[in-house]
Amino acid sequence: MDDTLLLRYSRQIMLPAFGIEGQERLRLARVLVVGLGGLGSPVAMYLAAAGVGRLVLADHDAVDLSNLQRQIIHTTDRIGTPKAESARTTLAALNPEVELVLVRERLTAETLxxxxxxxxxxxxxxxxxxxxxxxxxxxxxxxxxxxxGAAIRLEGQVTTFSGQPGGPCYQCLYPRNGGIDETCTANSVLAPVLGIIGSIQATEAIKVLSGLGEPLFGRLLVLDAGRMEWRQVRLVADPGCPVCGAASPQP
Structure with missing residues (x-):
């Protein structure tokens, strides 16, 4: 790592549990960010600023005027531009050392x-x-x-799933037949709440990639921003989960 990069990342390299080794792990890391809206904006910006080596930016939508209240990676002059391209412009200016790969199509079970x-x-x-x-x-x-991560109105939540056998997955938390609303796009949200949750998502990603701290495996953080209160919910794997349970298809 040359002197320029050492200076760029010096504040996090100075962390005793991080160091150059942690920075090198980030440099070699490859991360997919799904969605470049209110959550994806701070996530992508913080991961790029932190020096994640490759960011794959996935969003099939275009920038709209109504996005700009909360989707801080985009700007007014980019209205109508594909969000992935708009995000690339911001992130390349923020940190030209990061490789940026764009996915402009909707993600599917076949392509993922x-x-x-x-x-x-x-x-x-x-x-x-x-x-x-x-x-x-x-x-x-x-x-x-x-x-x-997710946020709506004055509420937010964030967790990290290990992806390893025995741990819970998203469908353990929200069964697919659980009667949940199938879209978040029509609901109101206070912009900084998305920033709070997105910042925690970026922190969790850096922790997992670098080995720093203890990720939120098996724990869900829930935010009530109206009262600015947090609570923590323990997550356990559902043995009957059709995705990760004992009877689910194995890779």
């Missing part, structure tokens, strides 16, 4: 396994449950860690 083959971790920042379930199943099948 090949995409995950060369990746180390997935951060789910999308705004609909159909995609969340597909991403979760692919991560379980590929045994890749998944950092999941």
């Amino acid at each position: 396994p090949e995409l995950l083959r060369d990746l180390d971790l997935v951060v789910d920042c999308c705004d609909n449950f159909d995609t969340r379930f597909v991403v979760n199943a692919a991560c379980v099948g590929a045994r890749k860690p998944l950092v999941s």
Whole structure:
């Protein structure tokens, strides 16, 4: 690592439990960010700034005026631009050392396994449950860690799934037939709540990739921003889960 990179990342390299070794792990890491909206904006920006070597940016949508209240990776002059391209412009200016790969198509159960083959971790920042379930199943099948976050109104939640046998998965938390709303796009949200949850998602990703601290495996953090209170919920694997349970198909 040359002097320029040492200076760029010096504040996190100085962390006693991180050091140059942690920075090198980030440099070699390959991460998929699913969705470049209110959550994906801070996630992608913090991961790029921290020096993650390759970011795969997946979003099939285009920038809209209504996005700009919360999707801080985009700008007014990019309205109509594909979000993946808009994000690339911001991230390349933030840290030109990071390799940026764009996926402009909707992620599906058919395309995800090949995409995950060369990746180390997935951060789910999308705004609909159909995609969340597909991403979760692919991560379980590929045994890749998944950092999941969500926010609506003044509430948010975040957790990390290890992707390893015996641990819970997203469908253990939200059974697919559980009667949940199938879209988040029509609901209100306070922009900074997305920033809080997205920042924690980025922190979790860096922890898993670098070996820093203790990830949120088996724990769900829930935020009530109206009262600015956090609570923690213990997550356990559902033996009957059709994705990760004992009777589920094995990779």
